[in-house]
Amino acid sequence: MGARLPEPQGQQREVVYLRAQGHCVALGVAGSGKTVMAVRRAHYLATAPGFGGPTLLVTFNGALTTYLRSIVDDHPNITVEQYHVLARRLLVEQFGVKLRICDNQTRDKLIALALDDVHSRGHYKRAASSKPVSFYSDEFDWLIGNAITDFDAYINGKIERVGRGRGPHLRVADRQLVCDVYRRYQQIRRSRGFDQDWPGISNELRRAVSLSPNPAIYRHVIIDEGQDFSPDMIRSLASIVSSKGSVTFFGDYAQQIYGSRMSWKSLGLKIGGGKVVKFDRNYRNTRPIAHFAKFISETPLFSEGIDLVEPKDPPINGPEPVLVRARSADDQVAQAARFANNLARDRRTRLANQRVVVLIRDKTAEEDLVGLLDHPRTIRLHKGMSKWDERPGIFYGPHSEARGLEFDAVIVPFCDDSGLPTPSSVDAFGLEEARIRQARELYVAVTRARTDLVLIHSSKLTRFLPDERSGLYFRIDP
Ligand SMILES: Nc1ncnc2c1ncn2[C@@H]1O[C@H](COP(=O)(O)OP(=O)(O)OP(=O)(O)O)[C@@H](O)[C@H]1O
Secondary structure (H helix, E strand, O other), X not given: OOOOOOOOOOHHHHHHOOOXXXXXXXXXXXXXXXXXXXXXXXXXXXXXXXOOOOEEEEEOOHHHHHHHHHHOOOOOOEEEEEHHHHHHHHHHHOOOXXXXXXXXXXXXXXXXXXXXXXXXXXXXXXXXXXXXXXXXHHHHHHHHHOOOOOHHHHHOXXXXXXXXXXXXXXXXXXXXXXXXXXXXXXXXXHHOOOOEEOOOHHHHHHHHHHHOOOOOOEEEEEEOOHHHOOHHHHHHHHOOEEXXXXXXXXXXXXXXXXOOOOOHHHHOOOEEEEEEEEEXXXXXXXXXXXXXXXXXXXOOOOOOOOOOOOOOOOOOOOOOOEEEEOOOHHHHHHHHHHHHHHHOOOOOOOOOOOEEEEEOOOHHHHHHHHHHOOOOOEEEOOOOOOOOOOOOEEEEEOHHHHOOOOEEEEEEOOOXXXXXXXXXXXXXXXXXXXXXXXXXXXXXXXXXXXXXXXXXXXXXXOOOOOOHHHOOOEEEOO
8 A cells, every 4th residue: 555655653553553443533743644644544444354344534624635635545445535525425425415505605795694684683782793704603613513502501601612712701692692693694594595504514414314224334434634623523424434333533633723622522432441542753843843833832822621742852853944034025925935946946956856835824925926936836725626736846825725734845924923813813713712723823834844944024023933032943134
C-alpha cells in the first residue's frame, strides 16, 4: 500500500492495528501523523482477513478529502468522502430520501428575513436583537449539531452551551429570541421549497437510520480531523456502522476553529476502558516552528475545556520563523509574494521544487497577490478541489482550506493586532470566543509549515504571536 506513507511508530502502531470492534479515539498534536495513520488504518480494516470489510474514511474539509484520495490506494472496500457529500449520497442511495438543500448563502439570507420578521413584531428589546446573522447562524449550528429539540431546556439554560467562551452567557430572553428566529427561519426555508440546510443533514441521516430496519452500511468508519465534526455528525456516523465493526476518531482539539467545542462525553463514542491514545510526537514541524506554535497554544483560554495533548520537542532543527514588518497593507501583499517567489526555490539548488502556501483571508488581497506571483504553477486552495496537486508550486487561499495539509513554507500576511480577531467574528461570537478561534486559526496556519514560516504585519503585531523579547523568531524590518 501507499509506498509514500511512513511506517507507524510507537503510539501510532497501537491505533493502526487496534482491535476492529467498538470505538477508539486517537488525539494528537499537529503533525503527529493522524492523517497518514487514518489512511493506514483504513487500509488495515478494509483488507484484514476475518474482520475486513467496507470501510469509510471521512473528513470535514473538501481540500483534505481530495488530498486523502490522492494517498489512499484504490481498493473496492475503501470509500473516502467529505461528510456532507456522504450524508446526502447515503440519504438518496440507501434510504431513498431526496432532499432539496438550502446552500449556506441562501441560508444566511433567509435567517436575515426571519430576524427582520421577528423584530418587526417588536416584542424584543434584548441584547441579541442587535446581533448579526452570523451570530444566529452559529447558534443554530450549535442547536442542530447537538440535536437539541427541547427548546425549553435550552431557553432555561438547563443545557450547557459550550463554545461561547467564559464570557456572559445569553440571558433567557435572548435565548427565547434565538428560538423564535430559528422557528421563523425554518418556516421561511420550507416555504421556499428547501427541506433542509447543510448543517441539518446529520439530523436527517440519523432520522433515516432510526427508521431503517438495516442501517449498517459500513463495517468500519474512520474520522479524520474529528474535532471539526458536531456530536450529531459523529453519532450519525456511529449509527451506520455494523455492530461487529468499529469507529476510529482522529482529532486535535487545539485545531478546532469552527463550530462549538464539544464536551468529550457528548460525542456519543463508547471508548472501551476509557482509553484514548495520544500522539505527542510532531513529525512535521522543525523545532523552531513547533516552539512558535506552542507559544500560540499558551494564549489565555486556548486550551480551556478541551483535551490538549502536550507535544514533545521535535528532533529536527531548522531556520527560525521570520517576522516581517511591512510598510502598509499593500506592502504586506507585496512582501508575501516576494517571500513566496523566493521560498518556492530550493535554498541550495535554486530549483523551483518547493511547495509554498500563502494564507490570506481577503479576496481582493488574494487577487493582488496572484498578480505578483512569479511561478509557473499557482494553485488556489478551495472547497471544491477535485484533484490533489502534489507537485511543487505556490498555493494560496483561505486558512480554512489549509487544515490537515502541509507545505514546505507557509506565509501568513495580515498579522496585525487591529484586524484580529476580525470585527465580524467579534460581532458573531463575542470578544472572548472570537479570540480563542483566532488563536486556533493562527495555530493551524503555523503548524502547516515543514521548514519555513513567514508572518507579516504593518502595524502593531497581533497579541496572539510572541513579541520580540521571546527570541522565537528572526525579525525583518523594511
Ligand atoms: N511514523 C512516522 N515516520 C515518519 N514520518 C511520519 C510518521 N508519521 C507521520 N509522519 C509525517 O509527518 C507529517 C504529518 O503527518 P500528518 O499530516 O498525518 O499529521 P496530522 O497529525 O494529521 O497533522 P495535522 O493535524 O496538523 O494536520 C507527514 O509528512 C507524515 O508523512
